[in-house]
Amino acid sequence: MGRGTFRSQNKVGETMSFQTDSSSTTTFDPTVTFLSGSDRVSWDLGIGNGYIANNSLSYSYPDTGTTKTVTLRTNKLSNLYGGTFNSDNIVGNLNMTGWDNLGGNFLVNSNPLLIGITHTVSTQTFSNYSVNNCNLIGNHDMSMFPNLGGNFDVKKNSNLTGITHTASTQVIHQYSAWRCDLTGNHDLSMFPNLGGNFRIDENSNLTGITHTASTQVFTLYWAYFCDLTGNHDLSMFPNLGGDFRIYQTPNLTGITHTASTQVFTYYGSANCNLIGNHDLSMFPNLGGYFSMQGNSNLTSITHTTSTQVFSTYLAYSCNLTGTHDLSPLQALGGAVIMFTNPNLTDITFPYSTQTFANQTAAATGRALTLNNCNLGYIDFLPLSGATLDVNSLNGASIGLEDNGMSAAEVNLTLFDFYELNNTYSQPGWSGVTLDISGSNAGPDATSGGVDGLTSQTRLVNDYGWTITSN
Helix, strand or coil: CCCCCEEEEECCEEEEEEEECCCCCCCECCEEEECCCCCCCEEECCCCCCEEECCECCECCCCCCCCEEEEEEECCHHHEEEEECCCCCEEEEEECCCCCCCCEEEECCCCCCEEEEECCCCCCCEEEEECCCCCCCEEEEECCCCCCCEEEECCCCCCEEEEEECCCCCCEEEEECCCCCCCEEEECCCCCCEEEEEECCCCCCEEEEECCCCCCCEEEEECCCCCCCEEEECCCCCCEEEEEECCCCCCEEEEECCCCCCCEEEEECCCCCCCEEEECCCCCCEEEEEECCCCCCEEEEECCCEEEEEEEEECCCCCCCEEEECCCEEECCECEECCCECCEEEEECCCCCCEECCCCCCHHHCCEECCCECCCCCCCHHHHHCEECCCCCCCCEEECCCCCCCHHHHHHHHHHHHHHHHCCCCCCCCCCEEECCCCCCCCCCCHHHCCHHHHHHHHHHHHCCEEECC
């Protein structure tokens, strides 16, 4: 039995005790509910004023925060069903032994001196089990609850190293265990109806997560700032979608997906160690914010046709090799930032009518940031129906510097940009800033059979471009 807890059975019923250091500046307001009927509990607040009969309290202690022992008395603890002990300054361990029908809503949030909770077996269904912002230490044992479901939330327990579950077929629509200290592999293979909002991010010692097949829809799956190691298998989730983030996990080498028609608004696996090809060909509704930068061993990304709008596409500082095919992403827009891919030789763009603009004022945040690669001639004409929003907060710029382009490739690129304005009537790209300097050759009048100098002059004089070239 933990520090500050007590339970007994006597002629007046059963009691349970726990400690609090609630003070005159706080409100001690626990609430309990019963499985059925109109039973009532009584509370001894530990200050010698006898028992108060009520299922809920709202009391301010007359002291500055001394530790008191609170005793709850009832006919049978097993008649109790739910409880709320939020911000009640519970100290030590909360012993729930004897609550054999605990279920429904159990809320013990924001008790920073609460170090553990002891439960007994209950077959009741949980709709909300929440013990966040406390100080749970070590392993939290939930193995006595075969009907855990709904919302499970133990986030922000920085000394919580593990959670033990038992099999439950209840639908879990929220699972939050983020910003703890979960260590090693976290086993969730007993939950065939896991879905909804899943967060287990910011557990720096978490090396793996084991799932089982679930057809529930995921609207959010976050496991970033962890230490997931090797391949992370999500092939058992055919309805993964929404906001997906597994970034800043430096030992993650791959992610396995299965086909899902759910809409993605965010897909982020930046700054990991993804190796080889990252296959996303099973996501026909990928869109929104796409972030896979900082994977130095990532050589390619495979997409399938999607009509979802992209606000950002980040794949810089990788090792994309050969041609990177963006043509399946029919509503590509926002910004495409793919600088520093030294083996990237070409990019295939879609026929997009979206708007592009600089993300930031920095050179790394331009609307089309494609510098420091090995790009030759890129066909930008598929983007002729798109808008470069030069009137946006940071303008609209194109970065093609330091690609080792020949004079012929520079000439043809400048000619195409001129054609976007001169031949393609809508919407036209005026006032754009272009850098095509660095290791690229300068434009001339003949290379490749194209007059790049004239194209550059016409872009500047006729369409207000600002061009930096050699």
